[in-house]
Amino acid sequence: MEKKIKIHVFHTGEVGVDPAVPFRDVSRNPIAYTGLFRSKKRRILLPVSAYLIEHPKGLVLIDTGWHRDVRIDQIKHMSWKLNFASKARLPEGEAIDEQFGKLGIKPRDLDYVFLTHLDVDHASGLELVKEAKHIMTSKEELEAAQKGDIRYSDRFWNGVNLEPFEMKVSSYGPFGRSYDVFGDESVLLIDVAGHTKGTSLVMVQNQGQFVLLTGDTGYAKESWEELRLPGPVDDKEKMRKTLKWVQEMSKKEGCVEVLATHDPEVIPHVIEL
Template sequence: MTSTIKVHVLHCGQVQVDIAVPFKQKTLNPLAFTGLFRSSKHQIVIPVSAYLIEHPKGLVLVDTGWHTDVRGDQAKYLGKISYRISKAFLPEGQAVHEQLLKMGIKAKDLDYVVISHMDADHASGIKLLNEAKNMMTSDMEWQATVKNKLRYKQHMWEGIEIKPFSMTDSEYGPMRKSFDLFNDESIVFVHTPGHSHGMVSTIVQNNGKFVLLANDTGYSKESWEEMILPGIVVNKKHAFESLKWVKNMSLKSNCIEALANHDPEILPHVIEL
């Protein structure tokens, strides 16, 4: 492919969490990530990202950030337990649909909205984009939303048609499983489990170069440089293997950028391939 692909890095609000959420803590407190029995000095505020990919074959959005409902009663919207763990911030103009409209893009113009995993800060904005042509997540992640109703907030996508995709054997990722969106390897969703069962990272590649959207495999560049796992994992072995894969990919000479979804060092910008 020779046509240009653009990746727009968007910040769709922020989230306040205990530092044990992005960076697993060496502590005797098994609930450190919840902030319980921890002082406010451990609280940090980190960005919530989404990514618009302008591709010759269509507009693809990866993740959605927060819904505007978080500007109201968060304890009700997120649930009292989840609200104690994470608090959302969404200034006017930062919701995903608000940012897209500034770019002249309406929800109906989006060919694909792909959710890396269905945690609230990634999937909350789904209903803001209900006119998108295709709303997708991996079948493994979709199954996890049914099994774990404490973690996943079903009301955020109630009434929306989610089309689960299946990953097949491939050369990509720690599990050697991926989903090639356009069947040309220009946008590949790679199975990187650990933080959640069905989470995917995204490879966008063109003209011999690639960008890696690592999502929550690691919460910042420091995560894979220092091999610090997220505080919330469903499988520690898989989380380590996924993070190691991201580290190896980030070191490749043709990697333009490797981006974590919540890295405070990454500002909104546009990458061209």
Template sequence: METIKVHILHCGKVRVDSSLPFSEKTWNPISYTGILRSNKYQIWLPVSAYLIEHPKGLILVDTGWHTDVRIGDQGRKHMGFIHWLINKADLPEGQAINEQLAQLGYKDTDIDYLVLSHLHSDHVSGLKLVKNAKKIIVNNLEMEDAIKMPYRYVPSMWENINIETYQFEKSNLGPQNLSYDLFGDQSIVFVNTPGHTHGLTSIIIQNNGKFLLLASDTGYAKKSWEQMILPGVQVDKNEVIESLQWTKMMSEKPNCIEVIANHDVDVLPKIIEL
């Protein structure tokens, strides 16, 4: 197959309590919210999106922050008060997803597939900036979570957006043996890596005998799967552990180029070619 090009984009930053990405043993059961915690525990993490230039289509994974977060009260309304308390957004000029697409010579109408790894606010906030993508998709498990547990999400971020759902299929991939082959040729495969959410999706991009794994929020950094550091926000601890173990196993394969966590401060914007 022709070359696949993956753009690692940073669409702003998020400030959170350190126990949100890296759970800690503490007396505070909700330390990840930052409530009753000193500001010294607040850290900034990148918010990533990925543009995949594939011979069979242009694929965008996640959307980062919306430009509304730049505007005081409007930003708080956009995020919802509770989510705004937990996550502080920063989106410098030029880093919104539509701005970065324009810098690369694209419009949202050029996107063949906009894939949402999951529906947390820092991954779908910018959705309305690219709402004219030809197809916007998320798996049915994640959409079911958003309906059952709306307090974990900000549904207004995808209000009036036509999001289609797909279903994982039984396979030999992933900790739950559930995956979805986008083109049917194993070049882009969505893998269910639950724990952080039930529908959380990692993406295997493979070509010419090598692969890249976009791990989303399975772990918040490389050290997460290397040292088994669980995220503070999770729906199933056992599934988190299984997903991190699978990610570590994938990272050790000789044909693995890299495993990339969405919020890893050590991963800088770049282009990876396969």
């Protein structure tokens, strides 16, 4: 593709969690990441990133960050169960619609909103962008969320037309499945199940270069460089296989950046491919 693709990296607030959320190996307690029986003084603040892809064929948002309602009443917005494990912090101007306003973009201008998965800090802001043309997550992720798992709450997509997309066999990813957004392999949602049943990673590529947006596949570079699993996992073996694949991809020629949603080393910036 001759035209450039631009990726905006936003911080849409922060999430306060136990240190065992990004790295489960900090504790022998298998449920330490929930914060249960853990001191609140241990909590750390991690950024909550979202990404806007300016593509010649359309505007694509990856994840939504926090809704503005968390500034008013977090428990009411999130439910007490989700709020127990995750505390939201959303400074003025950092909600996704507020950041769009600075760029002169309106939610209805978005061609796609993709959710890497449906955890609270990724789906909370869905209502803010519900006017987008298509709002999607993987078929497996939507099905898992509809089964009533405690980690999900459909309150975030009530009134939102959340569509499932289906992965197809491909040469990409640890499990050889992906969804090609524009039909030219420039934006791919790749199957990286492990963190949740239907977690997706986003690969953006152009002119021999590529960027990986890992979602919660890894929480920082140490995740794939040292194969450190996060606390919340659905399948440990799949998680390890996914991290090994990300590690391999990060070493390939043409890899510009590998970005984790909650990496404190990542600051807002713009990437051009």
